[in-house]
């Protein structure tokens with residue numbers, strides 16, 4: 597079974613360039629916040645991540661949460677709102693992890709069945725308020741959630757993708773496979789999508805800029821917010837190997853520059 601996949605840009609994150617590219621200046625670098633709409637011929641439309649949303653601004657109105665707006669200044673133009681861009685009702689959505697630029701529109705989608713990693717869900721809910729803020733987790737964005745868990749779906753090692761480890765079969769037909777890509781957060785997930793034009797792997801925040809796959813190191817302070825530096829480096833290595841093994845594969849990070857559009 598194959599999906600047609602559409603990328604939407606739901607806001608921008610605008611940190612100083614030097615936070616991402618060694619040697620870049622203080623001028624802000626406008627990075628897209630990308631989500632994926634998966635069109636399954638039988639099951640309908642599913643979403644991977646939700647981008648920024650009005651709830652982020654509500655949740656960061658006051659200090660100390662407001663600090664998150666200063667560290668990585670966010671932008672959300674009116675025509676970027678997810679609810680304006682979605683063309684049809686969603687049958688479900690999945691989350692790579694719980695950072696605000698991935699769950700910012702979640703409160704606007706409260707009725708949509710939502711799949712997450714059980715391990716990551718339990719972990720972020722155990723964070724005390726200081727730890728949550730220090731690791732950029734805003735509980736008001738996901739406090740309402742009654743998630744379904746990828747861990748409850750069948751999982752297996754997929755032929756040709758052995759180096760990713762076991763992957764959950766989201767729709768039961770191999771068209772969408774969910775893998776752990778840890779490091780950026782302890783339990784971050786990636787999504788492999790089967791398409792007619794070749795597979796697409798949404799890697800979340802496993803890297804910000806594709807040059808990291810070629811060994812360019814993330815500068816400070818951005819590398820300090822990586823939750824598990826060793827796992828982050830291993831994940832990058834595995835993705836670089838995967839790119840060699842599968843020339844037809846498109847890797848897509850949430851924030852890498854590049855136009856949105858149907859793919």
Ligand SMILES: [Zn+2]
Nearest residue numbers: 693695780801
């Ligand atoms: Zn993140």
